[in-house]
Amino acid sequence: MNSSFFHIYAILLKEYGPQGWWPIGTVYRKRLSLTNDEKFEIIVGAILTQNTAWTNVEKALHELRRNNCLTIKALLETKQETLAQYIKSSGYNNQKAERLKIVAQFLFQYSLEELQNMDMKELRALLLSVKGIGPETADSIMLYAFMKPIFVIDAYTKRIMSRIGLCSKDSSYDELQAAITHNMEKDTENYNEYHALLVEHAKRYCRTKPLCEECVLKEVCMKRM
DNA sequence: GCCCAGGAGCCCG
């Protein structure tokens, strides 16, 4: 039975099609990198979406833009309490307002160009040193903003992979990431798509209460009933 | 009303 990570990817891609995530689905064909504005917005989005549905994040991003707060300068100059009001819809708004201020300072210190040109290990370590940026947020920023070939692990990824039997329930973030990465070609566009497909699959079928009967992965899943 | 969202920091053994 071929239940490698790439095989799972192929099944999901065939079933759901390209997800066109974050953002600008065709960027890979049109351009080599994003604009600074796009990168910055992705970084803000990565903070706001921590443990939060994206629909709630969109409202918060919209409010930030409406109040001209979607720039590094504006985040630095606007009071934290004010930002907290703007991003209220994304939840944890006080925490996230503080994190936006910290990230803005970080982006003031290190320019987007400087970060873009770092090698992956250096960039990841630097991002992780920022309070409020953990492993998933760091990897999301690297993958979606800086287009580095790094695989983002999230709760969905771990749920699906552990149910299938490709990792154990208590495997760490880095372990699962290494396992997937070592079994797939390092390719930014594929990593981007794969992560989006896992999210889609988890929402539709591999939920907390899984819908195993109709799941397209049931043939390769250990947890099939 | 309950459950869950594209987590991370902190504290504690």
Add this chain to the structure above:
DNA sequence: CGGGCTCATGGG
């Protein structure tokens, strides 16, 4: 090093 707690709003 790993488990438990906290942070908070909106949609199903």
